Amino acid sequence: MRIDVVSIFPEYLAALELSLIGKARQDGVLDVRVHDLRTFTTDRHRTVDDTPYGGGAGMVMKPEPWAQALDAVLADAPSPDRPTLVVPSPAGAVFDQAMAHDMASLDHLVFACGRYEGIDERAIEWARDGFDVRPVSLGDYVLNGGEVAVLAMVEAVGRLIPGVVGNPESLVEESHSDGLLEYPVYTKPSSWRGRDVPEVLLSGNHAKIAQWRRVEQFRRTADRRPDLLADVDATALTKADLAA
Numbered sequence: 001m002r003i004d005v006v007s008i009f010p011e012y013l014a015a016l017e018l019s020l021i022g023k024a025r026q027d028g029v030l031d032v033r034v035h036d037l038r039t040f041t042t043d044r045h046r047t048v049d050d051t052p053y054g055g056g057a058g059m060v061m062k063p064e065p066w067a068q069a070l071d072a073v074l075a076d077a078p079s080p081d082r083p084t085l086v087v088p089s090p091a092g093a094v095f096d097q098a099m100a101h102d103m104a105s106l107d108h109l110v111f112a113c114g115r116y117e118g119i120d121e122r123a124i125e126w127a128r129d130g131f132d133v134r135p136v137s138l139g140d141y142v143l144n145g146g147e148v149a150v151l152a153m154v155e156a157v158g159r160l161i162p163g164v165v166g167n168p169e170s171l172v173e174e175s176h177s178d179g180l181l182e183y184p185v186y187t188k189p190s191s192w193r194g195r196d197v198p199e200v201l202l203s204g205n206h207a208k209i210a211q212w213r214r215v216e217q218f219r220r221t222a223d224r225r226p227d228l229l230a231d232v233d234a235t236a237l238t239k240a241d242l243a244a
């Protein structure tokens with residue numbers, strides 16, 4: 001997969017050189033390119049923002065540098081297919097694991113990191129000719145810019161790409177993969193500061209362990225994210241499971 005990120009703080013994305021994503025880049029599994037929006041300005045001060053029409057506090061990102069930057073990305077695109085342009089924004093569709101899987105199936109993802117009060121809307125509309133434009137929110141809160149959201153999304157998407165995570169098995173049983181939160185996990189020692197690992201996990205009885213884990217998933221989801229239960233087939237939980 002090819003990923004392009006455009007930002008006025010390209011050094012913010014240095015974290016993508018670390019750990020699993022960094023290794024995937026070295027192995028050629030991911031091709032991540034970060035671009036400094038100021039490269040695409042033409043004035044002496046490398047201006048990327050100006051005051052908002054209609055008044056109000058803050059500044060707005062000028063459309064022209066964005067059009068120049070996105071044109072440069074298109075000129076160097078890996079395939080003639082329309083890339084997806086993800087614009088992290090408080091006014092976007094909320095990012096979730098389903099969206100991460102959808103993005104992981106794409107050949108070319110481009111991220112536009114907004115700052116200040118946002119990007120001139122005309123640049124977003126202009127981009128619809130060359131890109132599948134998707135405003136995406138991480139949640140109902142406001143960041144100072146899109147870079148932190150891009151780090152989260154590139155990690156969530158990148159880890160789903162074959163060859164990025166060592167053991168693909170570890171992607172199967174995790175929160176949200178089956179609509180439920182994940183069960184609690186334990187490791188040695190079996191007794192720690194007076195707290196013992198649940199007996200069933202030491203039993204070697206794999207059917208009982210699977211049953212216990214399933215119940216814990218439902219219990220946790222009901223406790224922390226009851227909103228998720230609406231979409232889950234609770235009949236999968238038998239009375240025997242609950243009695244266990």
Ligand SMILES: COC(=O)COc1cccc(COC(=O)c2cn[nH]c2)c1
Pocket residue numbers: 087088089090113114115116117118119120124135136137138139140141142143144145146147149
């Ligand atoms: C058209 O879109 C834009 O102009 C985006 O502009 C901005 C402006 C300020 C901050 C951000 C970063 O995104 C978030 O704050 C965000 C994402 N998820 N939850 C909060 C983006």
